[in-house]
Amino acid sequence: MLFSARTRWCLLSGIAALTIPAVAQAAPAAAAPAAAAEPASTAEAPAADPAQGLGDIVVTATRRETNLQRTPIAISVIDPTVIKDRHVQSLIDLADGTVPSLRVATFEARQSALTIGIRGIVPFDQNQTARDTGVGVYIDGVYLGRSQGLNAALFDVARLEVLRGPQGTLFGRNTEGGALSIVTKGPSGEFGGRAVAGVGNYGSYNGELHLDLPEVSNVSVKLDGVVQHQDPTVRNPLSGQAGWNQYQRVGGRITALWKPVDGFSAEISYDQAKDENTPFYSQLVSYNPNGYNVGAYNGANVLTFNGAACNVKVNGVTTNPCIAPLSPLVTVSGGNRMSDADIGVPQQVSVDRTHGTAATLKYDVAPHLQLRSITAWRGVTTDQWDNSGGAHRSIFAPNTNFSRYSLSYLRQTQFSQEFQAVGSAEHLDYAVGLYYFTERAREYAATPTTNKWNATGTAYTINDAQTWNMANWLRQRDSNAVAHSYAAFGQATYSPLDVVHITLGGRYTKDKRRGALTMISGVATPYTFTYDNSRFDPMATIAFDAAPNVNLYAKYATGYRAGGANARSSNFGAFGPEAVKSYEVGAKMDLLDRHVRLNLAGYIMDRTGTQIDFDFVDTNPFLADGRTANPNYTKHTENTRNAPGTSRIRGLEADLTVKAAEGLTLGASYAYTYTNVPATPNTLLPGNPLTQVFVVFTPRNAGSAFADYEVPVGSGDMRLRFHLDGNYADPVYSFQNETTRTDKSFVMNGRIALADIPLNDNGQRLTVSLWGRNLLNESYIYRRSAANSSPTVNNDGSLNYGGVLGDYANFNPPRTFGVEGTLNF
Template sequence: MYDKIMKSSGSLATACALVLTSAAHAEGDTVATTDTLEEIVVSARMRDEDLRDVPISIVAIGADALAQRGATELKNLGDVVPNVIVGTGNQERRTNLVIRGISTEARSIGQETGVGVYLDGVYTGRAETYNQRLPDIAQVEFLRGPQGTIFGKNTIAGAISLTTLKPSDEVAGSLSLDGGNYGHAEAVGFLSGPLKEGLLFGKIAAYGLTEDGYAKNMFDGSRAGSKLQDGVRVQLRATPSDKLEVNFSADVNRIDGEPYRAEVTRGTFGNEPGAFTFDEAYHSWEHIDYSGAALTVNYALDSGHSLTSITAFRKSQWETYSDETWNGFNHSWAEYEQSSEYTSQELRLASPSGRTLEYVVGLYYSKQDSDTHTPVFIGDGLADILGIPYGWKSFDQRAEVTTDGYAAFANATYHFADRWAATLGGRYTYEQKDLSFQQLDPNGLGFVPAIGPLTDDYSGGEFTPTASLMYSLNPSWNFYATYSSGYKSGGFNVDVLSTADNISFDAERVDNFELGAKAVLFGGRAQANVAVFYMDYKDLQVTQYDPDTFSNYIGNAANASVTGIELDLVAQPTANLNISAGLGLLDASFDRFIDQYGGDLKGNDLPFAPSLSASLATQYSWSINAAIGAFIRLEGAYRDRTYPDVQNDPRNRLESYTLLNARAGLRLGEGWTLEVYARNLTDELYAVNRTTQRPLLSFLPPFAYDETTTTFGAPRTYGVKLTTRF
């Protein structure tokens, strides 16, 4: 299969390499007169290090690069990093994170995703919190592969770490105003500076966003895809002595919208008018609140060691109202409510940097309490057909899951020779989960069986080691070999059930083997990172839908493997030109898996695992006069075809697509920028999710057919943005 992948990707990879190589050689005789790339500093191992010294596949995007891309939320980076997908749907709650072909949407409160999102070292919580806004972000780090040593909260596929700008010693800030089509209006800004000179510093960041819909409801001509979002983050930094730093942060965020969820593209009641049309008698809406607070204390010991304590609390609430039949009849609607609270405490001791032996040791405790209520109602039209009173419920469920997690970890790097460094690490994680569950058939309609009330519990632990060896060939080239492991605890299938026997599932595990190289090229004007990896999964947690019982089932696939290559390149051929590129290759499939129907899925692709993903961006800047500069930026991203389901149903296949973005602007005087932009410049129609199944009303003869629903990615959007920085 890899021969096929290599043939399909060869031309694009060669093009990327030639662009970078030729651009760098073009200025080979004028190195002294051109700018070089800055050192990239990351905190993937809980200390500041040069990215080239860290034996992990990492992509770091700093504040300047975020601004150049116009990224104001994590989803804007969904096509930037190869082998990473941020979002497989248009609802905020559908921010499914996929790294190296491993995805877990985790619609159930009894299941966690395989990717952890961290904000200043704090786990953000459940899926509704993943699409973090970026008003004051210093850097976003994408850590690909299991991070089970230091980032221990279900990071079996990888971690996304966001670091905010600390309150500054001098007054600084920015403000952006953005307006575009589909009623897009956005304001983003922050202000930072001293509150008491030398002792107390503060920062406030805020954003507001409103958008109209780009999809049409054929039922009544209304629009969907609208969103109203706002939030604020406040931070305080105190330095009572040269050894002690105390940071406090708090944030509040709100989202209200009428999302474009999907549309029927195949079925008796398919939407004939075309893309971005749907037919819902009940208007869907979504409401999300998420917030949090964290106290981080750093103390420098006389020995040069640093002691860090992070005490954090986060909470989220998600509510949605949705049409359940998609067919233009008032047959059924649902109301889903889900809330979660997450408390954590972490203690770390880190040795001084730059020593022969560097290490970090720590303890971690977390408590998560989540609950859900999911009633489904009979609409007036179906009530008339069935001859029952209006407003009866066909389904109701109430559940609560409480999780206590404990962990101890250590990671040490020994520089045993001038050019050699070895790293050993390990983490022991233990989780205790308790479930309270009841599934109701409130009016005895027989759509689902009544189950419970019942209680259940789960407990389990795992030691996840890591080991790596790094060799510096010279100051420009580093090579590494890494073994890492990951663990994601089992849980509960808090969803529509056909039987209580399907209430729980087991933990999953992975072993990752990786070879990589990191280099500085052409006198510091180019940086390249490449990784080749093989991941062996055991008991992979997989979600399947049963159309006969309208139930969802989470089980453990026996074995799956992922093999791949990742290449990341950045070049600054001249002071005016910047180029970045990325290439990801994947062969992700089930090695052994008998599904719940007895079907053999060996050899099937894992969901949302493209064989090839690639990105290329170039930005050219120049001066018009002493006060005015200009720039133009072009970006392209390609994603190969994928399947969203484990059965690899050809009716659900998501075809490959290429997205182009463009930005151009003027830099006016000191700190002002005016720019115009377009995303999906060619207005490409592409699907991000697709499902084929029997409709909810398939027990009625007119609806006894297979129906395909498709979610298309956003159409072309464009706008104008004005930014001031000071």
């Protein structure tokens, strides 16, 4: 559906109308000041004082420390308490919908590359050398250029800020949907720390050590180490091979903070992490769902039906159409998540290695002016071994190979430099800066088949001729790219009256990129790519303090994602940038003496140049005559086009927190997201027909709710804490050009903790907890494809039934649970 001008106005004004009764109820208390940033406590955070209501939340979305409720941006904050309660160990644990507008999913079935989306800006395939994300991910202000490595273990997190909507002014390119900012805890200068150890089902264990050393000669040092492990949740029957959905993550970081004189600080950090993981299992959930004729192989291995050869072309028309039979070894799982694979395949762990060095300098040149410099070098390497499908994504044919092993070798390095001046004057707050980013990326890939059927599909053997040794790979593609980005930005907030705040900002960006696709299917190719573009992104916001603790705002902002080239295409096909214009109104309210916090936002986003991926994987093992088996045939093609016209995204968001009683806090969040993308020519089909396309991993309705209750136990600060949360999402599309959708999802998580047990008079405390994720063991499909359920179209327009099998899908993780102890000292 399309929204008329009248409907748009009603959508935006409706949010403002909702605030009218809230304004009338607002308590006449003083407006809350911006809270100062302090080292977060290592203890289990207690509930807010019931006499004071809900406490302040500090964010840095405007490059300065501000109170969440007085910052006119739609922001969700995931703090250490939420991380503990939900047992969040890495970003993939947010895929259950902790923040309804934030969508986290795997690329294909791989945990080694994540797709991050906000407000309907969710790229399908950003996992390449010459293309970018639509949502920026940052660690302590440093942008991460690749999807690979995003699922590394989280270090000592102070908070995760989910900035919803375009952030093109202060955060820059590739933040058209928003930004995910990870803020870690820095050195405190005082001796102390935290040690964590836990065990759980599926052989899981985790450990953390965070150690703050006392300040010496104006230098403070903090050490962080983490390890996380889980055995596979789907077992591999092939002896000696890894299963599916297993991981082993380790990492460490050292941070030093130097304060030689008042007003100057230099923080230098180095981190390194390794994530060994395997993909989620791809299951065949239906066979021949459209009811085509099922053939049989004769003694000459020819597929026949009713005694005649199938799929023979006569004058360009496919006659006697039929599909291949199913091997008796293959299980069609339907809606059931498998715990044991039916076919054993070679499966190694994929290995992601991330490392980085950052230096942040801050100098107070005047009482109300601070200069900052953020310099960072980062890199990621990925050795991908993805054999997730077995026989569930390719048909059975006698004596043919099957099970596509997707292998990839990626190396990326990046450097960024940012200068900021952040200051204040009378009635004016401002931030200006310069930014530079460059990266080099190279990837080559192979797709051997690892298994081979016998003549009847009742047994198979293993092929490993080119599987293990990279030197023997028949490279399906080999690409490289170099990118440079330059930017200048500024943003200022002027308050002509105490209750009116006007913010204006802009960012000029210059992007350059060049690259080459040097090999396709083992053959050297001459394809190159260059991109050179500049852009200005403005932002304007007006905020109004309608009453004490009631803040309203209206915002206009733009953002964009840079253009690039598709390394999976047949010619390194280039595509242009996409851009978004956003109109937003919102309200942030602390009501009933700050016992109720209600934040609302409504937005309209119009996107042009939407980057659409048309993907085609041909698993047909037959030659052109439609009868003779070709055991070495495989083809994977992907093209990217910019959709014509305007894509429309509309949404409503609500966040509610209630301090219901002493020790009891309740909360709920909701996101409604409507998306519509114009039909786009599909260059992979004859005649380039206009094809309906969809936004992936974006539910129309999504919601999350939680309840926290704690009671004192004994004397002192010891208490018993209970947490329960539930997260719902409507079905979503997994592919931009498939009408098939996933299941709806509902996941509950919980935790019981006996917190802050005193161990001695020196302040050492112990917290013991029992946690569970997916408590009800709900099983739902989070990614589904019907690409192999219907015939494909040949270049001459005839139908090809050779690859028809059924829908394949990936399921969410099963229930996990464990016990954990945390020692604070």
